[in-house]
Amino acid sequence: MPALPLPPATISTSALPLIAEAMQASGVDAARAFAESGLGRPDRVTQGAAAAACDLPLAQFTDLMQAGGSQAPDEGRMWRCGQAIAAPALAELFPAGLEARRLDGLLDGLLADLQSLQHGTAFQRSIADDTCILTYRIIDPAIWPRSRDAEFTLAFLDAVIRRFAAGDAAFPVALSFEHERDTGASLARLAGSAPLYGQPSNMLAFPARLLETPVHPPSVLPVPERLSFRPVPASPAPAAAAEPSCAEIIEAVYRRLGQGQLSQGTIAEDCGLSERSLRRQLDRRGQSFRSLVEDARTAYALWALRETHLPVGEIAWRLGYDDQGAFARAFRRAAGTSPSRFRQQNGRD
Incomplete structure (x- = not known):
């Protein structure tokens, strides 16, 4: 899938x-x-x-x-x-x-x-x-x-x-x-x-x-008369706390992307779930946590190699790999080439 x-x-x-x-x-x-x-x-x-x-x-x-x-x-x-x-x-x-x-x-x-x-x-x-x-x-x-x-x-x-x-x-x-x-x-x-x-x-x-x-009252905040538009409407309060959806789990992974380790326990905690509940939510959509993280890491790596001058080792560290070699092997599986070769062909001057 x-x-x-x-x-x-x-x-x-x-x-x-x-x-x-x-x-x-x-x-x-x-x-x-x-x-x-x-x-x-x-x-x-x-x-x-x-x-x-x-x-x-x-x-x-x-x-x-x-x-x-x-x-x-x-x-x-x-x-x-x-x-x-x-x-x-x-x-x-x-x-x-x-x-x-x-x-x-x-x-x-x-x-x-x-x-x-x-x-x-x-x-x-x-x-x-x-x-x-x-x-x-x-x-x-x-x-x-x-x-x-x-x-x-x-x-x-x-x-x-x-x-x-x-x-x-x-x-x-x-x-x-x-x-x-x-x-x-x-x-x-x-x-x-x-x-x-x-x-x-x-x-x-x-x-x-x-x-x-x-915080001072609003009266001290002058607004030019030509500015006139509607405030952001308040979001209705949910009737009851619902278990985070699969989409919310995916967003939680991407929020932490590029900032180190992406552990199942951390993402479950971010979503207010147990690890078992997190796995169950993903299983319903035919998605494993490991494949979700690999997809997210690949997306970040493609961006970093194309758009930045970050050293490959720094990219590997930001993605939570133990060493640069582990990152290179994972990237080759996903992209069919090495990080260095991809940057040579697609990166910024």
């Missing part, structure tokens, strides 16, 4: 009116970017989005980000766009988050709303020692690399934090991207921190003490 595919990655069109406005405010020709990504005229798209939100393929949305950022690649315009969108998005698109009393509650609500807005992505907040870490990634390797989308999203999160912790300039302490550096834009100047490129995830880190910052 063929490998089970990832569920489709989509994003709600409810965000498009705001994005068109933020692009214009950041010096991006929104009409050109919308046209180049196949979305048509911004006025027609945004009018339709405001009237009735629907789902857009996430790949087309990231094409929009790439098109906008390509207009002046050395000016970091999509980072500026992400900053410009923060205040109006909080006030108009994600107002529920402003009901929180502290920044930690606001961020948790915001990440949950973003997760419901975008399917096929992973947002997470964690704390390590005295540092809060926000991570974001598109989980489908077929959509990678989407550098301008990652910059836009982290800039938005960075601007949200700065808006409520404006009196503390000691953040971010770290900024990293999955993509390799592909423009001359100085994000170190724009973001206040020199980013690392080619990392396992897109990450923004800042002092955890800022999570205790009080």
